[in-house]
Amino acid sequence: MKLNRIGIALIVSALGVIALVVTLLVIRQQDSRAAEVRAKGVSLTRSLSSIPVQLLDNSKPGLGVLNTMFAYQDNGDLAYAAITGAGGRTLADVAGRGTFIPATPLPADAITAFGQRSLPNKEGARGLIEFYGPLADRSQGQAFVRVGFYQPGYAVLARDVSFLALLALTMFLLVPLVYIVIKREMAPLDALGRQLHQLADVGMAQQAHAGDVRELAGSLQAYLQFASRRIAQLEHGSLNASADNQVLQYGSKKLAAALQSLPDGLLMLAPGGLVTFASDKVEPLLGIAIDDILEQPVDAWCRDPALRTLLGRHTSAQRGGQRDTVHAHSIDFVPVNVEGKYLSATVQPLTAAHGAMAFGTLLVLRDVTREQLARQAGNDFVAHVSHELKSPLNVIGMYAETLADADANDETLRVESLNVIQDEIERMNALVGNLLNVSKLETGSMSPERNRVRLDDLLRDAYEHALPRAEGKQLRVSLDLPRELEAVAIDKDLFRIALNNLLTNAIKYNRPGGSVTLAARNEDHEIVISVRDTGIGIAADDRERVFDKFYRVSERDAQAPRGGHGLGLYLAAQIVELHHGRIVVDSEPGIGSTFSIHLKIAPAAAGVVTL
Amino acid sequence: MTQRHILLVDDEPHVTRVLRLALEKAGYAVTVAHDGHAALACMAQQLPDVLISDIQMDGMDGRTLCPRARAAYPDHDFLILVMTSMTALEERDWARQLANTEFLEKPLSPRQLVARLAKHFAVSGATA
Numbered sequence: 118m119k120l121n122r123i124g125i126a127l128i129v130s131a132l133g134v135i136a137l138v139v140t141l142l143v144i145r146q147q148d149s150r151a152a153e154v155r156a157k158g159v160s161l162t163r164s165l166s167s168i169p170v171q172l173l174d175n176s177k178p179g180l181g182v183l184n185t186m187f188a189y190q191d192n193g194d195l196a197y198a199a200i201t202g203a204g205g206r207t208l209a210d211v212a213g214r215g216t217f218i219p220a221t222p223l224p225a226d227a228i229t230a231f232g233q234r235s236l237p238n239k240e241g242a243r244g245l246i247e248f249y250g251p252l253a254d255r256s257q258g259q260a261f262v263r264v265g266f267y268q269p270g271y272a273v274l275a276r277d278v279s280f281l282a283l284l285a286l287t288m289f290l291l292v293p294l295v296y297i298v299i300k301r302e303m304a305p306l307d308a309l310g311r312q313l314h315q316l317a318d319v320g321m322a323q324q325a326h327a328g329d330v331r332e333l334a335g336s337l338q339a340y341l342q343f344a345s346r347r348i349a350q351l352e353h354g355s356l357n358a359s360a361d362n363q364v365l366q367y368g369s370k371k372l373a374a375a376l377q378s379l380p381d382g383l384l385m386l387a388p389g390g391l392v393t394f395a396s397d398k399v400e401p402l403l404g405i406a407i408d409d410i411l412e413q414p415v416d417a418w419c420r421d422p423a424l425r426t427l428l429g430r431h432t433s434a435q436r437g438g439q440r441d442t443v444h445a446h447s448i449d450f451v452p453v454n455v456e457g458k459y460l461s462a463t464v465q466p467l468t469a470a471h472g473a474m475a476f477g478t479l480l481v482l483r484d485v486t487r488e489q490l491a492r493q494a495g496n497d498f499v500a501h502v503s504h505e506l507k508s509p510l511n512v513i514g515m516y517a518e519t520l521a522d523a524d525a526n527d528e529t530l531r532v533e534s535l536n537v538i539q540d541e542i543e544r545m546n547a548l549v550g551n552l553l554n555v556s557k558l559e560t561g562s563m564s565p566e567r568n569r570v571r572l573d574d575l576l577r578d579a580y581e582h583a584l585p586r587a588e589g590k591q592l593r594v595s596l597d598l599p600r601e602l603e604a605v606a607i608d609k610d611l612f613r614i615a616l617n618n619l620l621t622n623a624i625k626y627n628r629p630g631g632s633v634t635l636a637a638r639n640e641d642h643e644i645v646i647s648v649r650d651t652g653i654g655i656a657a658d659d660r661e662r663v664f665d666k667f668y669r670v671s672e673r674d675a676q677a678p679r680g681g682h683g684l685g686l687y688l689a690a691q692i693v694e695l696h697h698g699r700i701v702v703d704s705e706p707g708i709g710s711t712f713s714i715h716l717k718i719a720p721a722a723a724g725v726v727t728l
Numbered sequence: 729m730t731q732r733h734i735l736l737v738d739d740e741p742h743v744t745r746v747l748r749l750a751l752e753k754a755g756y757a758v759t760v761a762h763d764g765h766a767a768l769a770c771m772a773q774q775l776p777d778v779l780i781s782d783i784q785m786d787g788m789d790g791r792t793l794c795p796r797a798r799a800a801y802p803d804h805d806f807l808i809l810v811m812t813s814m815t816a817l818e819e820r821d822w823a824r825q826l827a828n829t830e831f832l833e834k835p836l837s838p839r840q841l842v843a844r845l846a847k848h849f850a851v852s853g854a855t856a
Contacts, residue, residue: 504784507813508740511835515746518838522750530749537742 124296131292135285142281150269154194155233158248158266161186162231165198165262169254173200174209183211196245196265200252203259215242218265223249227261236265244268382482385467388475390414390432402482404454423450424462431464431478449485459489501667505548505682509541516541544682547621551684554614555666558691565608565695569719572602572637572644575609575616580635583620591629597636605644606719607696615692616646618685619712623650626710639718647713654706663702664690686712731757732849735776737767737793738811739785743836747780750838756845764788764796771797778845780809780832791822798826807848811836 165173168182175181183198197212205222212218219236226232231250238245245265252260312332376383382399386392395410403421410418415432419425427448445465452460461483467476520534557563580596587594623633631651638645655663655670662668667683693700693714704710734756738744744760751758759776761767763785770776779797783790794808808829812820823829832841 507834512740512742512746514835515743515838519746519749522839541742 123299127292127296131288135288138284138288139281142277146277147269154246154266154269155248157194158233158246158264159231161195161198162248162250162262162264165200165252165264166231166250167253170200170208170252170256170260175211181209183209187211194266194269196267197263198265199263201261201263208260212265216265218263219245219247223261223263227251228259235268380483384410384480384482385476386415386428386432386478386480388432388435388477390428392418393477399482402455402458402460402484403452420453421450423448427462427464428478428480431466435466435475435478449489457486458484459486461485498667501683502548502552506545509545513538513541548682548684551618551682551688555684555688555691558688558695563611565611567606567608567696569604569606569721570609571604572607572646573598575613576635576637576646579613579616579620582617583624583633583635586621587624587633590624590627592624592627593632595632595634597634599638601639602637603639603644603718604721605696605716607716611692611695615689615714616648618689619648619714622685622712623648623652623710626650626652628652631709640715642718643715644718645713645715647711649709649711651709654708655702655704655710656706660702660704664700689714731755732777732845733757733759733774734845735759735761735767735770735779737761737764737780737785737790738782739763739787740782743782747836747838747841750842751845754842754845762787764790764793767793768796768800771801775801775804776806778807778809778848780811780841782811794823794826794829798829807852809841809844 165182165186172182175184183200187195187198193213195213196216197210197218199210199212199218200208201223202208205220207218210218217239219238221236224232224234227249228251231248233246233248236245236247244267246268247263247265249261249263252262254260376394377396377398379396380398382402383394383396384392384399385394392410392413392415395407397407399405399410400407405418405420415425415428419428427446431446445463447461447463449459449461452458463481463483465479465481467479468474469476516534516537520531520538523530523534554563576596576598580594584594620633620635627633627650633651634647634649636647636649659668659670663670663686665683666687668687669683689712690700693716696716698714698716700712700714702710702712732755734751736744736747736751736758737760738747739762741762744762748758748760759770759774761770764781765788767779767781768788771779779794781790781793790810794810798808805828808823808826809832810823810829811832811834812823813834820831823831832844
């Protein structure tokens with residue numbers, strides 16, 4: 118399309134050029150013809166003016182210069198020649214066929230000088246150019262020579278038509294040549310255009326030739342690469358500074374956000390000791406508002422002596438350029454402003470380039486309350502257990518000594534000693550066993566293997582196991598089971614420990630002649646196993662805490678020691694919890710206590726064997 | 729010779745039972761109290777020649793009892809024996825502040841206690 122238009126434009130402009138050239142040639146020829154006519158006219162007029170009138174006179178046919186001249190003219194340009202006297206009288210004349218000599222009077226200057234003028238011809242004929250001048254022979258008085266020529270006509274062009282046609286043809290032949298050259302030069306651009314058109318028309322949905330697209334993509338990519346290189350060069354100069362600034366700001370904000378999100382509290386101190394940065398976590402840790410800390414020296418805000426000493430020592434050492442400031446120092450302390458918290462503070466120099474650059478001090482505050490409490494609990498546990506283990510050993514040792522020193526016939530002391538020794542050994546045994554179980558429970562190494570079981574046998578076993586111990590203390594033990602007990606999913610071994618601990622307590626804290634009842638019943642979706650005693654009971658305050666680890670009900674008023682170690686009920690409760698059950702205590706001091714374990718009934722599943 | 733009076737304070741009945749047997753066998757008059765309050769009440773009744781006390785007790789513990797007993801009867805000269813574990817060294821500082829106060833190492837031997845008391849009374853009896 119585009120090329121066709123270019124072709125048409127080329128043809129039109131070629132024609133224009135041809136027309137222009139022809140016109141210029143014609144005008145040039147006209148001029149040269151006019152000049153030729155003029156030269157001829159002037160020379161002819163001058164020649165005639167010097168000839169005597171007698172010679173010019175052509176009144177006699179075939180004689181006279183005028184006739185001779187006219188007869189031998191070499192072309193048909195000469196229209197007429199005339200000799201006129203004063204007042205316009207014609208002395209002699211000669212004219213071409215059909216030509217009338219105009220009667221127009223000569224201008225006044227014709228007496229002295231030669232001249233030239235244009236004269237209109239008769240209608241339909243060519244115009245005339247007249248040359249005139251005074252005649253030298255004045256024998257007839259004042260006379261003038263007048264020579265008329267036809268205006269050069271266009272007829273003369275016919276002679277040049279072949280030349281002009283050849284010129285036009287040559288120029289016209291150049292047009293297709295130029296067209297072909299342009300077309301060849303523009304071919305790649307044209308192809309790119311066509312590809313783009315194709316892509317636009319076909320759209321991405323249809324399958325374009327991968328090769329075309331690749332080619333197109335290749336050329337586009339090359340162009341884009343060049344363009345982006347150029348753009349980058351331009352941008353590099355003008356945008357460098359502001360871009361750098363933005364990157365710096367972005368980086369700084371990111372760093373601040375990261376520092377704020379750290380779980381520990383962070384403080385940065387300038388080498389002079391002023392606080393330059395404090396993360397939000399510092400406020401709850403130290404109980405001091407951030408605004409009171411920022412841009413302040415340590416002495417102005419720090420009310421914890423240990424922390425103040427640590428920071429003071431560090432910053433002064435840094436100011437003195439001492440080498441020990443390259444190391445971090447840590448302390449643990451209790452913050453003055455916050456209750457019940459333990460903190461760990463670590464100071465560290467902020468340096469770069471291997472200590473060559475110093476930015477001050479970094480203080481990291483960490484809440485170590487949990488760790489501290491855990492450590493405390495661990496210490497308490499060890500102290501408690503060692504006390505619990507030493508007490509029976511102490512008693513056993515003393516009774517053994519007493520037994521050794523006793524009279525051989527003091528039977529009462531002997532029996533008492535042996536009983537106490539046996540009791541204490543049992544107590545230690547239970548303690549060690551329970552300790553192991555608690556440890557296994559707490560470390561998670563004791564994973565219950567729950568099976569769907571009927572509790573009857575388990576309860577009967579526990580009952581039989583408790584019987585001899587109860588009888589030794591003159592206690593009555595009874596087992597109260599319904600005819601049919603729903604099945605529950607439990608770990609039998611673990612559950613036996615829980616049950617045994619409850620029965621041991623029921624026997625231990627009972628009164629002489631009392632009773633212990635082990636019972637079970639179906640209740641809604643639960644099985645309730647209860648251990649009831651007629652013992653000392655538990656006061657309301659103690660009831661909430663009996664399941665706590667190492668908690669022991671005060672036995673001050675007891676007549677005989679019970680030797681509890683505060684693990685039995687804790688362990689029982691943990692085991693019940695492991696079975697997703699619950700344990701509750703109901704008690705009245707002086708009357709007795711009932712511990713009840715509630716377990717969900719395990720629905721019978723197809724293919725599951727009840728053990 | 730008048731019978732020496734011993735006040736034995738411990739919340740562990742087995743301990744007081746064995747010690748009482750040993751001390752009574754050695755010829756001492758023994759009163760037993762299960763905590764500090766009871767011990768002070770006993771002292772109001774009868775001042776002992778020796779106060780033997782455990783440290784860890786429910787109610788008033790030995791750490792409270794001993795200074796109080798000493799302060800309550802400044803004119804009465806009596807020996808205080810504190811029963812303590814060999815390992816619980818940190819418990820000893822407060823006891824050192826008190827005059828005429830010594831330690832009894834646990835585990836306790838009734839024989840050693842009797843021997844120690846005999847030595848004490850022999851010395852104090854000789855100087856008295």
